[in-house]
Amino acid sequence: MMPTAPPPTATPLFDETAAVSTALKDPGPHTGASSNESASSALNIAAIVSNHTPSSSSQSSTSTSSPQNHVAPPIVPPADTPSGTIVIVFGAGLEQIVHMVAEVLGKPWTTEASLATLARATDVVVAGVTSYDLDRSLAGCDRSSLILINTHCVEDGSAPEDQLTESCDYEFLYSRSPFLRRDLTRFLSLILGQTRPHEDLRTKTRTNFISTTFPDVHAALPNLDILSVGSDAVEIRVDLLVEPTSDGAAANQGSVPSLKYVGQQLMLLRQHTELPIIFTARCTKENGKFPMDDPTLFYKYLRRAIQWGVEYVDVELWLPEEIRRRLAEVKGHSIIMSAFHDFSGTWKWTAPEAQRVFTESAKYGDIVKMIAMVSTIEENYELEYFRSTIKSRGPGPLLSAVNMGQTGQLSRALNTVFSPITHPLLPMIAAPGQLTAAEINEALHIMGQLPKRDLYVIGSFRATPHSMFMEKCLNELGLPHTFTSIDRGPKGSMESVLAQPQFGGASVNPPISSLTTYIPAVSDAARAIGLVDTIAMAAPHETGSARFIGENSAWKGIRATLTREYVPSAYRGRAAIILAGSEPDASAAIFALRSLGIGAIYTVGFKASGPLAAGLEPFTSIQSVKLVEQPFVIVSALPPEKSLLVQPLLRHYRTNGRSSPPSTRGKVYLDLTSGPRKGDPLGVATSAGWTAYGSEDVSAWTTVETMRLLVGQNVPFDFVRMALGRPLF
Ligand SMILES: O=C1C[C@@](O)(C(=O)O)C[C@@H](O)[C@@H]1O
Numbered sequence: 001m002m003p004t005a006p007p008p009t010a011t012p013l014f015d016e017t018a019a020v021s022t023a024l025k026d027p028g029p030h031t032g033a034s035s036n037e038s039a040s041s042a043l044n045i046a047a048i049v050s051n052h053t054p055s056s057s058s059q060s061s062t063s064t065s066s067p068q069n070h071v072a073p074p075i076v077p078p079a080d081t082p083s084g085t086i087v088i089v090f091g092a093g094l095e096q097i098v099h100m101v102a103e104v105l106g107k108p109w110t111t112e113a114s115l116a117t118l119a120r121a122t123d124v125v126v127a128g129v130t131s132y133d134l135d136r137s138l139a140g141c142d143r144s145s146l147i148l149i150n151t152h153c154v155e156d157g158s159a160p161e162d163q164l165t166e167s168c169d170y171e172f173l174y175s176r177s178p179f180l181r182r183d184l185t186r187f188l189s190l191i192l193g194q195t196r197p198h199e200d201l202r203t204k205t206r207t208n209f210i211s212t213t214f215p216d217v218h219a220a221l222p223n224l225d226i227l228s229v230g231s232d233a234v235e236i237r238v239d240l241l242v243e244p245t246s247d248g249a250a251a252n253q254g255s256v257p258s259l260k261y262v263g264q265q266l267m268l269l270r271q272h273t274e275l276p277i278i279f280t281a282r283c284t285k286e287n288g289k290f291p292m293d294d295p296t297l298f299y300k301y302l303r304r305a306i307q308w309g310v311e312y313v314d315v316e317l318w319l320p321e322e323i324r325r326r327l328a329e330v331k332g333h334s335i336i337m338s339a340f341h342d343f344s345g346t347w348k349w350t351a352p353e354a355q356r357v358f359t360e361s362a363k364y365g366d367i368v369k370m371i372a373m374v375s376t377i378e379e380n381y382e383l384e385y386f387r388s389t390i391k392s393r394g395p396g397p398l399l400s401a402v403n404m405g406q407t408g409q410l411s412r413a414l415n416t417v418f419s420p421i422t423h424p425l426l427p428m429i430a431a432p433g434q435l436t437a438a439e440i441n442e443a444l445h446i447m448g449q450l451p452k453r454d455l456y457v458i459g460s461f462r463a464t465p466h467s468m469f470m471e472k473c474l475n476e477l478g479l480p481h482t483f484t485s486i487d488r489g490p491k492g493s494m495e496s497v498l499a500q501p502q503f504g505g506a507s508v509n510p511p512i513s514s515l516t517t518y519i520p521a522v523s524d525a526a527r528a529i530g531l532v533d534t535i536a537m538a539a540p541h542e543t544g545s546a547r548f549i550g551e552n553s554a555w556k557g558i559r560a561t562l563t564r565e566y567v568p569s570a571y572r573g574r575a576a577i578i579l580a581g582s583e584p585d586a587s588a589a590i591f592a593l594r595s596l597g598i599g600a601i602y603t604v605g606f607k608a609s610g611p612l613a614a615g616l617e618p619f620t621s622i623q624s625v626k627l628v629e630q631p632f633v634i635v636s637a638l639p640p641e642k643s644l645l646v647q648p649l650l651r652h653y654r655t656n657g658r659s660s661p662p663s664t665r666g667k668v669y670l671d672l673t674s675g676p677r678k679g680d681p682l683g684v685a686t687s688a689g690w691t692a693y694g695s696e697d698v699s700a701w702t703t704v705e706t707m708r709l710l711v712g713q714n715v716p717f718d719f720v721r722m723a724l725g726r727p728l729f
Helices: 016-024 045-049 096-105 115-120 134-138 162-166 180-191 197-201 217-227 259-272 295-307 321-329 352-362 378-392 406-414 437-446 461-476 493-498 524-529 554-562 583-595 622-627 640-652 681-687 695-711 717-723
Strands: 085-090 126-130 146-153 170-174 208-212 233-237 277-280 312-316 335-342 367-373 398-404 419-422 454-459 482-487 503-513 531-537 548-551 576-580 601-604 616-618 633-637 668-671 691-693
Touching: 085 096, 085 115, 096 126, 096 146, 096 180, 115 126, 126 134, 170 180, 170 259, 170 295, 180 259, 208 217, 217 259, 217 717, 233 259, 259 277, 259 295, 295 312, 295 321, 312 321, 321 335, 335 352, 352 367, 352 378, 378 398, 378 406, 398 406, 398 419, 406 437, 419 437, 454 461, 454 493, 461 482, 461 503, 461 695, 461 717, 493 503, 503 695, 524 531, 524 548, 524 554, 524 583, 531 583, 531 695, 554 583, 554 668, 554 695, 576 583, 576 640, 583 601, 583 633, 633 640, 640 668, 640 681, 668 681, 681 691, 695 717
Parallel strands: 085 126, 085 146, 146 170, 208 233, 208 419, 233 277, 277 312, 312 335, 335 367, 367 398, 454 482, 454 503, 576 601, 576 633, 601 616, 633 668, 668 691
Antiparallel strands: 503 531, 531 548
């Protein structure tokens, strides 16, 4: 009998459990508030404060009620900020990178203090040291509390000295592009363990990765967004990269690309995708091009991939145990994917050898990948039986196992863990029998494993383009479902939609109260926020008998936006100001900020009374402004007709003002107002030096999350942003 695939369930953008726990935590004593310079007379707080009536903005429904009756679930303390000093090694004249690291981390920086002194300090700081001075600075120094990151600008075509890289823990390769800041944030978040993409992916019902086969990543860039629809990660096949010769003319086919070239290619790929990267150097015996005569070559490349902060590193099982063990010891926050391929055609899933391969792989692998060439359909059933024996072993690494060749394609549909996929726009398939995401979904549908569902976008007429976009994604993914856009009609109409036998989920905009009786279960986050914006199919173990669960995607969209150019801990203990016409308009932002461990939150324009109200401090007069020395974040969820009222605050707390020490300069402005607005808060924020984001960014991230919740598939942010009509940069 064919195993039954469970319905797709919620897959968060990041480690949701930790973030939700943090958001639900009681706010600690306020920090960052002290009396300071006099407030600007241009501030018109009174005008904002005077109106506490619920807004009509699209953030919330007028029928939404404050969730006073809700009790916040139990509190789990948030993860700690890394302690120690981050030492940034930089080249002559490139000190700017030290400042940027400090900004992204929200920490002060220095280039003066001796490393020996800093190593003893308790607070985290960023210390810049030139590569020339590194050896001298390290002399007599306790390395255990230092994280050494070599930075190297590759624009002049140069590569770092091997010895320098090896004396550091990590290495950040960069070029001064519009992507630099984002790429740096991603790198730092990963190596410091602040974002853990695998924590999300390991619990997802199905995961896919696209095996790119480009000789040069440049060729992939124009199509990367469309290529990665339906993928949870992107594999770079380092062995297939073809490095041009020094005269730039002919390519040196057949030889190993240099670390310099690989580093540049990886940097380019990472700048152009938000998806985690899988770094693979496949050997000649396993359908790759890396020579096998010197296993230390693999160590060198894979160790470097870890230093470059790659999320997943493919380590082949044939490599000597010493190499596999050493890689596992130095893997930091990278995940090791152990890989075994057999092309003989005689390998058997039923033989004791298969169990032995798994056991050996599990020694150092977080994921065990096993792949064999087969010639009969029965071998797919044997693989499914093998899979079930591994499941019955209990906790251990995840198994990703498929068969190669056309006969093996069935197993590619049935595998649920990191299924390798291809795409018609790739120059070639990476292995015989590879399928696309759409082909896998179509196969699952035909086998009765992915029944058609009716999905809805419920809201106002403005939701139509949204549902058209989602419909396009369904086509691209080969999913059988339909998306229909419907207006929220008179009372009782939602109930009848939900009662339809084929009802398979909905995106609800404006959101509805989490107390709504016809939604049988709600997530912790939706309950605390008081609003449901997505109705997803529930995993039975999560909700008992309930078929659906009310979720909130908006807070994840807000959090993803806030952490694109600042690591999560940059927000810890810092002050925030939120302006809104009503509490429901602000609650997702409050929750997102709390999930980041924000300090004091000052509110303007509303008074909170729901489960998130504890610790919020209303700005009641112009005097209040004097209380806040320097907010790290300002969020405006004001109704469009009042949107310009945030502008004086943005100007007052401009980032170059006397109240902003240069070492902690970075600040974020998030504008959640949608619809025709008054004034130009984003323009004002940008010219006053804020890192500013509009509601389009949040809504694109929210759409990513909605698609994951509704259909269990990943549609990358850049694709959503592009498809929803605005240029990305
Ligand atoms: O290990 C795998 C799986 C694969 O070999 C396949 O069979 O699809 C393709 C490779 O690129 C990848 O590294």
